[in-house]
Amino acid sequence: MRTALYSVITGTGSYLPTRIVTNESFVASAFFEANGQPLTKPGAEIVERFAQITDIQERRYAEDDQVASDLAYLAARNLLETHNIDPETLDYILVAHNFGDVSVDNRRSDFVPTLAARVKHKLGIENPHNIAYDLPFGCPGWLQGVIQADYYLRSGDAKRVLVIGAETLSRVCDPHDRDSMIYADGAGTILLEARESDTPIGILAHGSRSDTVQAAHLLRMAKSYNPEYVGEELFLKMEGRKLYEYALKTVPQAIHDTLAKAGLTIGDMSKLLIHQANGKMDEAILKRLYALYNEPNIPAGVMPMTISRLGNSSVATLPTLLDLILRHQLPGTTIEPGEHIVFASVGAGMNCNAVVYRVPAE
Structure with a gap:
């Protein structure tokens, strides 16, 4: 090659x-x-x-x-x-x-x-x-x-x-x-x-999508829900149920398609580093992803999470998660040379993307 x-x-x-x-x-x-x-x-x-x-x-x-x-x-x-x-x-x-x-x-x-x-x-x-x-x-x-x-x-x-x-x-x-x-x-x-x-390493494939016709305003800015709130600030608002449905529909498929673009399948994925948006939603996404491959068994620890103690910091969740893992600050989670890591995220736009990454040898 x-x-x-x-x-x-x-x-x-x-x-x-x-x-x-x-x-x-x-x-x-x-x-x-x-x-x-x-x-x-x-x-x-x-x-x-x-x-x-x-x-x-x-x-x-x-x-x-x-x-x-x-x-x-x-x-x-x-x-x-x-x-x-x-x-x-x-x-x-x-x-x-x-x-x-x-x-x-x-x-x-x-x-x-x-x-x-x-x-x-x-x-x-x-x-x-x-x-x-x-x-x-x-x-x-x-x-x-x-x-x-x-x-x-x-x-x-x-x-x-x-x-x-x-x-x-x-x-x-x-x-x-x-x-x-x-x-x-x-x-x-x-x-x-x-x-x-001379062998594929690092970023192997990626994909993105934007769905604005029906989903543009699932996350938006609006006034406080308190009708007596004093102030003109606009606050972040979301249509929780519709956002959940959008994520379940798009994220698993985006991951599936990006793995395929890299010539890989679900068995090649050692870790899924997903945007820490909502713990239960991310778990549902993981189950839907494995269902696309008719795979009933989800490996333990394949999707490390930090949301329980760090919440949803939007664009910061993925790089923070990766840094904590590589600094050995996420107990029980390691990333080894040769592994295939998948990054995935979803959010306002609505936008969705995924990246397949092969960890180089030291």
């Missing part, structure tokens, strides 16, 4: 905010339905039911003096220092997010300059040929950045690309909407490099 360029992960990093918010913190919250009617069930019952549906027990929130670009910078610095990478050698910095920088005292999205430009500035990178830009693509934004990076690397346009996912969903969730308990803050990143190989 002739030598070819492949995109290989050569470093990971993350930043987990130190502020831990448990489910018990929401017991006294005043929650409302979408029609403005208050929920009448006791707070403890609402919170318990939420935990049963999502598997979430706690989540991380950024400190009041932090915004998304700060978290992105801290994750990038973590990677660069850990792996002794000169930031001047980076060709691209891609930052996936959805809301820009949202501060505690002014909850409006701030996109100018881009978060990627802010990260480059904080890192002190002087190289003008280091191109920094943002990618808003819903929760699949970080994985879409990985896909874009793969094109740059395999074309020879770049040798090193930093792909970051950072979000502060705690700043855009309605305190009177029980769905707000899902959301969290955090940042994660990987370094992708071009590597020549």
